[in-house]
Amino acid sequence: MDLNRTFEDRSPEELLLWAREMFEDRLAALSSMQRTGSVICHMLQSIPVKMHVLFVDTGVLFEESLATRDRIIAEYGLEVRTLSPQKTMLQQTAELGVLYLSPEGQKQCCELRKSAPLDAVKEEYDALIGSLRRADGGQRGACPILAVDPRLNVLRINPLVNFTDEQLDEYTREQDVITNPLHNQGYTTIGCNRCTTPVMPGEPRRAGRWRHLGPWSVYCGINPTDLDPEQSPSIDLPQDLVDRILGRSTDYMI
Numbered sequence: 545m546d547l548n549r550t551f552e553d554r555s556p557e558e559l560l561l562w563a564r565e566m567f568e569d570r571l572a573a574l575s576s577m578q579r580t581g582s583v584i585c586h587m588l589q590s591i592p593v594k595m596h597v598l599f600v601d602t603g604v605l606f607e608e609s610l611a612t613r614d615r616i617i618a619e620y621g622l623e624v625r626t627l628s629p630q631k632t633m634l635q636q637t638a639e640l641g642v643l644y645l646s647p648e649g650q651k652q653c654c655e656l657r658k659s660a661p662l663d664a665v666k667e668e669y670d671a672l673i674g675s676l677r678r679a680d681g682g683q684r685g686a687c688p689i690l691a692v693d694p695r696l697n698v699l700r701i702n703p704l705v706n707f708t709d710e711q712l713d714e715y716t717r718e719q720d721v722i723t724n725p726l727h728n729q730g731y732t733t734i735g736c737n738r739c740t741t742p743v744m745p746g747e748p749r750r751a752g753r754w755r756h757l758g759p760w761s762v763y764c765g766i767n768p769t770d771l772d773p774e775q776s777p778s779i780d781l782p783q784d785l786v787d788r789i790l791g792r793s794t795d796y797m798i
């Protein structure tokens with residue numbers, strides 16, 4: 545995607561403004577209330593750029609993540625839309641057993657509790673803002689700014705891909721960003737309470753995710769760029785929107 549090359553030098557704030565200009569109300573940010581998601585939320589309120597923030601509450605999140613969401617709503621004034629799975633974890637376990645204890649079960653559980661709630665609202669959006677960074681390494685080391693998400697039929701936009709660890713620290717400190725307190729307790733990344741542990745010094749950043757399943761389970765699939773790419777992934781957006789994105793019917797310059 546040629547736009548990706550054009551966007552490499554753009555600041556996260558410029559990319560957020562471009563996204564709002566292009567997608568208007570059919571745009572939302574996706575946050576799990578980890579530090580990078582909080583930085584995006586802070587930028588949305590400080591620029592400001594208006595959009596929903598989608599938060600998938602799997603029903604087994606840490607209290608600290610829910611409290612961070614509540615603070616973001618109260619202090620940043622953002623409209624956070626909480627999405628939930630159809631069944632509680634209690635109902636799911638009664639029907640299917642404790643899924644997250646095996647690699648196959650984990651995929652099914654993440655599918656039911658993380659991906660399905662997003663499927664349920666996908667018709668409402670053409671683009672989603674994420675907070676992936678290349679500095680996180682692993683599969684994210686080559687994450688593009690713009691990526692297609694065939695499952696949700698949206699464009700994924702990651703304005704923070706070029707944010708270094710130092711920039712993230714600096715922005716968080718200088719702007720006094722609301723951050724999930726678990727980051728100060730050894731949790732480098734934060735997901736469900738069943739599948740997330742703190743990380744010891746020297747361990748990879750994502751070592752605390754699905755630790756009980758071994759080193760092969762480090763991504764849940766909610767971000768398509770974390771997975772091995774399909775041959776030619778594509779999405780189907782309205783033609784006038786595609787024209788606008790490609791600059792064929794607008795003089796918006798970035």
Ligand code: SF4
Binds near residue numbers: 604650651658739764
């Ligand atoms: S992270 Fe664990 S508990 Fe959460 S949805 Fe995935 S498998 Fe289930």
